[in-house]
Amino acid sequence: MSIEPRATRITRVAQIGTGYMGGGIAQSLALAGNDVWLADADAESTRRNYERLLKEAQLFSAQGLFPADAADVLEQRFHPASSIEEAVADVEFVEEAVFEDPQVKKDVLSRVEKAVQPGTIVGTNTSTIPVKVLAEAFEDPSLFLTVHFSNPAPFIPGVELVTGEATNPAVLPIIDELLTRAGRRGAQVADVPGFVLNRLQYVLLKEAMTVVEEGVATAADVDTIVSTTFGFRLPFFGPFAIADMAGLDVYAKGFAVLEGHFGERLSAPQNLTDLVAAGKFGTKTGSGFLELEPEKLAELIDYRNRAYKKMAELLEDLGPSPLQS
Template identity: 70%
Template sequence: MGGGIAQSLAIAGVPVQLADADAETTRTNHARLLREARVFEQNGLYPAGAADAVEANLHPRESLEDAVADVDWVEEAVPEIPDLKLDVLRQVDAAARADAIIGTNTSTIPVKVLSAAIGDKSRFLTVHFSNPAPFIPGVELVSGEHTDPAVVQAVEELLARMGRRSAQVADVPGFVLNRLQFVLLKEAMAVVEEGVATPQDVDTVVSTTFGFRLPFFGPFAIADMAGLDTYVRGFGTLQEGFGDRLSAPKLLTDVVDAGRHGTKNGGGFYDLGPEQLDELIAYRDRAYHRMQQLLDELGPSPIQQAGMAQLPQREGETPRPDGDVPDASGQTG
C-alpha cells in the first residue's frame, strides 16, 4: 500500500521520502517501485512520462526519522496491527516537524485509538487508500475529535491533485468502506454455509448483477432507480424469511412514507427533474453497455477459470468430495 501511494504522489509531481522497516528494505522496495513503474507505463497502465516522474520524485532514506524530518505530510501504511501502528506513529510524531500533517492508512481502526500516539492531535487523521492504491480512485478521510478542518482541506486538495475522489466519514470502526464490504462478505458466507449457493455462484451473482452497477452508482442511487417502495416490499419478504435483522430500515420507510419513491416520481434520496431523469437513464444505459464491452474485451479473469476449493468441514459433517454444499439440515443437493 505504501509503495502504491508513493508512486501516485510521485506521478502527481510530489517529492516523496521513503522509509521502510530498515534501510536495506527501503532500498529494495525503492528499486522495485522504479521497475514496477516502468512495467506499468510500458503496459499502458501509467501515462507516458510516469516512470520518469516516479524515478525523479521517490527518495529512499536511511531511517524513518530521516524520511519525516522535513516533510509536509506523513502517511503511515504499516500492517493493520494496532500496537505496531501506535509504535510507528509515536516515532513519526517525535521526528516530524510540528506543523506536518500525519495520516494513517488504517482500514478499520478508529482515529481515537491511534491518535493516542500523537501529541498534537489536531494534525492527525485517517487517509484511507484502497488496494491497489495506484488504480483505485476513492479515498476515505476520517477526522478525529481534535482534527483541524484546515488539515482535512489540505489533504483533500492534494488528493484532488493526485486524481483521487475523497469522502469524509465519521470515526467509527471500519468507517464506510469496510463496514459495508465486511457485511457483504459475512452475508455471502452465510449464503454458502446455508447451502444456498457455492462461492463461485455467489461471486457470479454479485459481479454480474448489482456489482455490475456499482462502478457507476452507489446503493442509494441504485435504490432510487429501482423504486424505494419496491425495496420496502422486498424487505418485508426478507424479514419474513430471516427475521428483524433484515427488516426495512427506518430511514427507508420514512422516505417512502413521505411519498418519495425514487426516480419514478421525481424524488427519493436524490431530487431529479424530468430532463435530469432522461439524462440519467441515457447515462445508465451507455455505462452498462460500455462495461459489458470492457468485460468482453478483457475476457474472464483467472479466478473465474479456477477450480472449486474443498471447503473446511464443520464437526459432524460428511466430507464432500464432489464439492456439493450442504443445505441448512446438512444434506447435499
C-alpha cells in the first residue's frame, strides 16, 4: 500500500547537492516562496555553496535577471545544514542533485529515506537514469520520482516528471503545483533511459557530429543553421506542431529522399505514413499529429508569424553572442 504525502502543498524543501544544478534549483524554489534547507557533501561545502548562491543572486539582480531583492530573499529562505540528515528532517519535499552516478545517488537517497518524516516526497534531478534503477535505494519508493530541471535551472522553464511503477500518483499534482509557483512547466514522461529531453538532444548532437565528420559543414555552420532555422521555431512549437504546419505529406516525401541516401535509419516512421495514407496532412487538413479546428488555423498562423518576428527582434536587441563576435 502506498504512503500518502504528508502535505498537499509544499512550502519546506531540502536541496541535496548544491552545486551548479542543485544550487539553481534551490534558488528557483526559494524565490517562489519556499524555505529551502541546503546540504552538500559536508558542512564546509554547503556553506561555500550557500555563499556562492547569494553572491550569484546579487549579480543576477544587477543584470536584471532576478528581482532586485533576490539576495535578501534567499538569505531569509535558505537554511544551510550541517548534514543531509539535518536538511531533510522536517521538510515536505527533498530534491537530490548529486553526481550523475547511480551508486552515488542510491547512497544519498538511502540516507534521505532513513532521515525524512513519513510522507515526504523525494525527487531526483537525474538527466538519464531511470526511476526503476534509483528506486532500488528505497525500502518504500512510493513517494519517489524524477523531477528533472534543465541547465541553467534558474532560467529554463521545462521540467521532466518521471514516475516509477511504485510511485503514488498523488505526488504529481503536488509537485506540479510547486513547479507552477516557481514559473516552471512539468511534463510527464515514461521511465526509460534519457527520458525525452536527452534522448532527443543526444540524437541531434550525434547527427550534428556525424555531419561535421562527413565534411558536410563545420561545427560553427551547423550551429548557425540550427539556431536560425528549425531551432528558431522551437521556443514556440514542438516538432509535432512544426511538422503539422509544414505538411505531413511534405515530410513523407522528404523522408523518402533521405531514406534513398541514408537507408532505413532515416526512413519515414510508421505513425507518419499512416497519417498521410489517411489524408491527414496536418493543419491544412485540420488533422495530423495534433487536432486543429478549422477556424483556429488563421489564428495559429498569425501567432506563428508574430512569434517569429518577435524572436528576430529579441535577437537583434540582445546582439550577437560571444561566439559570433
